[in-house]
Amino acid sequence: MDPADIMFLTAAVAITVTFLLTIASLHLRRGVPLPPGSLGIPLIGETLQLVAAYRTENPEPFIDERVKKYGPVFKTHVFGEPTVFMTEPDTNRLLLQNEGTLFDCSYPGSISNLLGRHSLLLMKGELHKRMHSLTMSLGSSSVIRDRLLVDMDRLIRSNLAGWSDRILLMEEAKKITFELTMKQLMSFDPGEWTESLRKEYVLVIEGFFSVPSSIFSPTYRRAIQARTKVAEALNLVVRQRRKDKERDGAKKKDVLGTLLDTDDHFSDEQIADYLVALLVAGYETTSTMMTFAVKYLTETPRALAQLKEEHDRIRGKKDHLDDLNWEDYKSMTFTQCVINESLRMANIIGGVFRRAITDIDIKGHRIPKGWRVFASFRAVHLNPEHFEDARTFNPWRWQSNSGMLMPGKIFTPFGGGTRLCPGYEIARVAISIFLHRLLTTYSWIPTEDDKSVYFPTTRTKKRYPIHVRRLDATSDVDQKD
Numbered sequence: 162m163d164p165a166d167i168m169f170l171t172a173a174v175a176i177t178v179t180f181l182l183t184i185a186s187l188h189l190r191r192g193v194p195l196p197p198g199s200l201g202i203p204l205i206g207e208t209l210q211l212v213a214a215y216r217t218e219n220p221e222p223f224i225d226e227r228v229k230k231y232g233p234v235f236k237t238h239v240f241g242e243p244t245v246f247m248t249e250p251d252t253n254r255l256l257l258q259n260e261g262t263l264f265d266c267s268y269p270g271s272i273s274n275l276l277g278r279h280s281l282l283l284m285k286g287e288l289h290k291r292m293h294s295l296t297m298s299l300g301s302s303s304v305i306r307d308r309l310l311v312d313m314d315r316l317i318r319s320n321l322a323g324w325s326d327r328i329l330l331m332e333e334a335k336k337i338t339f340e341l342t343m344k345q346l347m348s349f350d351p352g353e354w355t356e357s358l359r360k361e362y363v364l365v366i367e368g369f370f371s372v373p374s375s376i377f378s379p380t381y382r383r384a385i386q387a388r389t390k391v392a393e394a395l396n397l398v399v400r401q402r403r404k405d406k407e408r409d410g411a412k413k414k415d416v417l418g419t420l421l422d423t424d425d426h427f428s429d430e431q432i433a434d435y436l437v438a439l440l441v442a443g444y445e446t447t448s449t450m451m452t453f454a455v456k457y458l459t460e461t462p463r464a465l466a467q468l469k470e471e472h473d474r475i476r477g478k479k480d481h482l483d484d485l486n487w488e489d490y491k492s493m494t495f496t497q498c499v500i501n502e503s504l505r506m507a508n509i510i511g512g513v514f515r516r517a518i519t520d521i522d523i524k525g526h527r528i529p530k531g532w533r534v535f536a537s538f539r540a541v542h543l544n545p546e547h548f549e550d551a552r553t554f555n556p557w558r559w560q561s562n563s564g565m566l567m568p569g570k571i572f573t574p575f576g577g578g579t580r581l582c583p584g585y586e587i588a589r590v591a592i593s594i595f596l597h598r599l600l601t602t603y604s605w606i607p608t609e610d611d612k613s614v615y616f617p618t619t620r621t622k623k624r625y626p627i628h629v630r631r632l633d634a635t636s637d638v639d640q641k642d
């Protein structure tokens with residue numbers, strides 16, 4: 162994204178009035194004090210410090226610095242609004258568990274416009290509850306075991322079969338997760354149509370962190386146009402599906418089929434919005450996790466060797482072409498440690514934004530009604546008080562729970578409460594299968610030094626270029642199915 166966009170975003174959104182009102186309210190409020198912290202300079206607040214901090218390789222300088230100075234709950238002013246940052250497990254839990262009573266979800270204008278108002282992320286109240294539980298059920302273990310797993314394995318395998326020499330791992334992983342998601346949502350197999358849709362998608366996602374103004378930001382304008390195209394394409398699919406269903410009662414068990422089968426009588430627009438958002442949710446996050454897992458493993462040879470042993474053992478029990486099944490997945494125990502540790506280190510979703518519905522008193526401070534709140538998961542996951550030697554990749558800590566001082570409750574890579582990520586298990590299975598196929602098909606070396614950055618999203622700068630070499634030359638032929 163264009164740095165000029167960020168500058169403008171902060172300036173445009175933070176109108177002077179807001180700032181002056183904030184200052185005024187600071188002086189008027191009596192009783193419980195606001196959290197300590199600095200609101201920075203007018204309009205821009207501390208946005209530039211935040212952006213600069215997350216552009217470095219150190220994942221948490223912005224929060225670290227302020228926690229040291231002000232304590233675990235502090236106020237700042239970023240992206241146009243005064244915002245309270247929370248950095249501890251108990252306050253994060255309070256936020257996650259009190260959706261709709263103390264806190265409401267709240268996203269910047271660019272994200273909500275691009276997702277569409279019927280997306281799960283922006284739904285509230287009863288409808289959100291119903292749609293969330295429906296979505297959870299579509300990603301449950303039994304659905305994955307009985308229906309999704311075979312397709313996932315097949316799609317991952319056929320993608321990997323085409324690799325040779327130098328590849329950009331992040332790009333390849335994105336292609337894979339897009340195909341997986343399209344299949345799960347509407348039973349589409351990869352082809353020209355899905356690939357052209359993916360190109361539009363990339364433009365939509367680029368718009369998320371731009372200034373929500375078509376006049377000032379070309380990125381945003383492109384994103385809105387792409388979003389319209391995506392929605393139109395999905396609308397066509399929905400309409401066709403309705404027709405098929407009326408004509409011959411054809412029922413598909415994918416996400417779209419399930420939505421058409423509910424008694425809610427959703428409109429085409431509602432369904433398209435919902436699908437757009439799920440596609441976004443599954444696409445970037447899972448592919449970035451795949452890339453980071455490989456990066457951490459490459460940098461930790463002992464972990465890579467142990468993981469390879471686990472997957473060779475599973476492959477050794479099967480014929481070369483055999484599909485993976487649920488038991489295989491369940492036997493990937495060290496893989497789960499690697500995935501948890503990668504989730505902990507990379508923190509693709511570093512935290513969540515909410516808005517206070519009412520005045521909230523927290524640890525001796527007051528969050529005024531209407532203020533933005535940011536609960537940082539990353540701050541917890543990288544805190545040495547909770548995870549020993551917190552900034553080192555150590556998958557073994559999950560084996561014995563030894564490197565964790567408070568296991569369980571404090572690790573929230575998928576959020577929690579009523580907005581727990583409905584795709585958490587699908588993501589885990591997808592990453593597991595991906596690692597299985599990668600480790601049993603290829604060896605690789607990174608071709609360049611590639612660094613992590615944390616803004617606007619967590620990723621590596623060069624999309625992780627690697628050179629792959631097939632382990633078994635004869636499998637070249639076998640793998641094409």
Ligand SMILES: *[C@@H]1O[C@H](CO)[C@@H](O)[C@H](O)[C@H]1NC(C)=O
Pocket residue numbers: 497498501559560572574
């Ligand atoms: C990984 O984290 C999840 C929480 O997201 C937890 O339930 C699970 O037990 C962890 N797995 C291992 C192997 O520790």
